[in-house]
Amino acid sequence: MTAQSAVFQCKLCPNNGTDRHFRGVGARMAAYRVCYSCDFWLMCLGYAMLGDQDPDGRRALRIDGVHYLSWTEEQGFPPEIGYVGDEESRYVLLDDPAGTVHVTRRLWLMGTIPDALRDRMPDNAIFAPPS
Structure with a gap:
């Protein structure tokens, strides 16, 4: 049954x-x-709410109202759905006064943040131009 x-x-x-x-x-x-x-x-x-980073190195990125999650080489590839590809993605965290450019080859597109949550999930990074 x-x-x-x-x-x-x-x-x-x-x-x-x-x-x-x-x-x-x-x-x-x-x-x-x-x-x-x-x-x-x-x-x-x-x-x-937990600081946008997992202890295992993944980082939550919110850029232009879109949510991404970076993955480390050790973690393998993100889930197939939403995986941006193997191209280099460069980003700068908005709260980093040094403007350090971070690079990842494994980025997971999670989607556009709903309007109802935008004020609680503001952008925390910008994409950096190619080097």
Whole structure:
């Protein structure tokens, strides 16, 4: 017998959410009463709240209202969906007074930040011109 999934109104947007196991987040969506999209953006907001960098070296970048995540060589490639490619991406963090140019070859495009979250997820970097 298959259990029926619960469907509920997302408390952050007009979409519906479900407790159905979907890419590992069904229980979390149900607990927070949010849809898949809002759950994803709350995760991205978490990066901003935790300093925009994982202990393993990944860095959350927000450039022109678009969210990216860099990956290190040791981590391998980001997920196939959203992977920008193997070309060099150069960026400068806005809060770096030295203007250090960082380089990554593994960048994951996560999407355009929803208007409702833009004030809580402001840009933190700019792309640097090629050297």
